[in-house]
Amino acid sequence: MLGSLPAFTRLEAELSKLPGIGRKTATRLAFHLLRTNEQDVTALAEALLELRRKVGFCRSCFHIAEGELCSICADPQRDRRRLCIVQEPQDLLAIERSRAYDGSYHVLHGALSPLDGIGPDDLKIAELMQRITEESVEEIIIATNFSVEGEATALYIAHLCKQNGVRVTRLAHGIPSGSDLEYIDAGTVQQAVLGRREF
Amino acid sequence: MLGSLPAFTRLEAELSKLPGIGRKTATRLAFHLLRTNEQDVTALAEALLELRRKVGFCRSCFHIAEGELCSICADPQRDRRRLCIVQEPQDLLAIERSRAYDGSYHVLHGALSPLDGIGPDDLKIAELMQRITEESVEEIIIATNFSVEGEATALYIAHLCKQNGVRVTRLAHGIPSGSDLEYIDAGTVQQAVLGRREF
Numbered sequence: 522m523l524g525s526l527p528a529f530t531r532l533e534a535e536l537s538k539l540p541g542i543g544r545k546t547a548t549r550l551a552f553h554l555l556r557t558n559e560q561d562v563t564a565l566a567e568a569l570l571e572l573r574r575k576v577g578f579c580r581s582c583f584h585i586a587e588g589e590l591c592s593i594c595a596d597p598q599r600d601r602r603r604l605c606i607v608q609e610p611q612d613l614l615a616i617e618r619s620r621a622y623d624g625s626y627h628v629l630h631g632a633l634s635p636l637d638g639i640g641p642d643d644l645k646i647a648e649l650m651q652r653i654t655e656e657s658v659e660e661i662i663i664a665t666n667f668s669v670e671g672e673a674t675a676l677y678i679a680h681l682c683k684q685n686g687v688r689v690t691r692l693a694h695g696i697p698s699g700s701d702l703e704y705i706d707a708g709t710v711q712q713a714v715l716g717r718r719e720f
Numbered sequence: 721m722l723g724s725l726p727a728f729t730r731l732e733a734e735l736s737k738l739p740g741i742g743r744k745t746a747t748r749l750a751f752h753l754l755r756t757n758e759q760d761v762t763a764l765a766e767a768l769l770e771l772r773r774k775v776g777f778c779r780s781c782f783h784i785a786e787g788e789l790c791s792i793c794a795d796p797q798r799d800r801r802r803l804c805i806v807q808e809p810q811d812l813l814a815i816e817r818s819r820a821y822d823g824s825y826h827v828l829h830g831a832l833s834p835l836d837g838i839g840p841d842d843l844k845i846a847e848l849m850q851r852i853t854e855e856s857v858e859e860i861i862i863a864t865n866f867s868v869e870g871e872a873t874a875l876y877i878a879h880l881c882k883q884n885g886v887r888v889t890r891l892a893h894g895i896p897s898g899s900d901l902e903y904i905d906a907g908t909v910q911q912a913v914l915g916r917r918e919f
Contacts, residue, residue, distance in 0.1 A: 592724035
């Protein structure tokens with residue numbers, strides 16, 4: 522019965538493509554947007570268009586960036602001799618929130634997962650190795666998730682880095698196994714950064 | 721630390737204005753949108769802009785419409801002598817899904833709620849009375865929610881309609897299909913007993 526409402530149905534369909542938003546939530550959101558003030562809807566639409574126009578990834582560490590370099594790589598105060606390796610930008614933000622780390626990062630954009638067909642070439646591992654040889658990196662702090670894929674990725678990267686004579690550490694295992702860094706409280710992440718150990 | 725990402729932060733802020741979407745969900749959605757293909761993001765933004773440009777409310781029944789009249793009011797097959805009164809367009813859709821009704825509707829856009837400062841003037845009640853006097857309405861079927869506000873609104877509208885000599889009915893109040901009597905609240909059972917009908 523919504524067949525004669527193409528614009529409404531289209532918005533519903535687009536909203537329900539988002540993760541965690543099913544058909545009923547999409548309908549509820551569409552009705553909300555129909556009622557809310559027009560400025561807010563326009564602002565949301567413009568923010569969406571602007572996101573893809575302005576936000577990309579840092580050419581050095583692959584964190585999200587609005588420009589060539591992210592704010593961390595562009596900051597001369599950050600210690601560039603230490604690289605913290607994370608799976609996703611969200612994980613980087615979790616470590617930043619802990620305020621326990623003033624080094625640099627490298628975002629892999631995933632973890633090794635042979636079952637899903639994700640191998641080293643699908644991650645930013647070659648770029649990491651290039652940074653290690655070109656920049657004077659002294660320590661690699663592996664902060665991949667404590668999941669099967671994250672641990673496998675940690676082992677793989679540790680092996681590669683040690684071949685290059687770089688010190689490799691791992692976040693302390695104070696974080697419960699199988700959980701995502703993104704959702705851990707800042708205090709726990711801080712403890713994990715401070716308690717990192719030789720790999 | 722997201723201070724240097726104005727476009728990303730702006731989208732997060734706009735998303736978190738939506739009902740049921742908190743800060744963490746907004747961040748997750750923004751990261752998803754950053755990674756998804758650009759076409760989908762553009763399609764969502766355009767659907768948002770199109771919604772407010774094309775979708776409004778039917779000038780007769782106040783259901784959502786893309787044009788002057790909604791699909792139901794524009795349909796000559798629908799019986800215009802019966803008006804079903806609902807609080808929201810979503811309620812209308814629920815009745816349409818039941819396929820049990822081929823009359824017309826009138827959407828109030830809310831229910832009387834003195835505590836929230838919502839009086840008769842905030843609802844489409846004057847417009848309903850105008851329809852009753854101008855169109856040859858024979859029956860008003862009140863389908864407001866069975867909540868305190870919905871019942872108060874039903875009483876108020878029933879009173880007004882009876883003054884106009886129109887037959888007023890209310891959706892049956894009783895036990896929902898497929899449910900166990902054991903788990904139904906006492907109020908509903910009471911209504912079902914009082915409203916019992918010939919078998």
